[in-house]
Amino acid sequence: MDIPQVISKQAAETGEMGQEYLATGKQVSMRRWEQAASEFGETHCREYETVGMLISGILELDLDGQTATLGAGDSWLVPEGAPHRYRIVEAVVAIEATSPPARFNNRDEPTSGEA
Template sequence: MADQSIKKIDSSASPQGELGQTYLVSGTSVAMRLWKESAGEAGEDHTRPYETVGYVIEGRVEVHVGDDVVTCGKGDSYLVPEGTVRHYKVLDDLTAVEATSPPARVNDRDDG
């Protein structure tokens, strides 16, 4: 039987990823992380073995998936399908939260 207990994670103890993401909490089916990025150049194209949903708390970001580009600002959400070629360009200093399914984990060499 699956663990039915609630979990509280103290973010001050949350691990950091190689690109500065903070891993907030991870379950068996979904994980959540926080991104704080300064405005700058676009990241490189990459793929990930999980679906990503994100919510922009502050700032603006271009989300590039294949040939599609959307610009998201404060209050906007985005979806990046599993396995698609993607990259992000931070237009204004960004704070965003993302959830991934299956979970992106610190030890997976997850770079965004």
């Protein structure tokens, strides 16, 4: 049996894109995002599936050419390999989980089509 992880906000590591890495297991990892308003970034694809929940703020998710506006309490799924991009309409705080864990093997590094 694995030893449970407890990660305090103060102990969370910060990634190159500003994400705070939270608990990470063998099959899933969790991270926290806090970002000010911004325009759409470049469309990109990831080698992992992402589910997220918006804690506060407003964002637009362009997923494979279709755009949805999300507010606090809304959640989303970005399938592995799906082209997507975000626009932060109003500063956001969001929690995301990735499977397999995005933190390993530099999976949070930019991939093709991402600046």
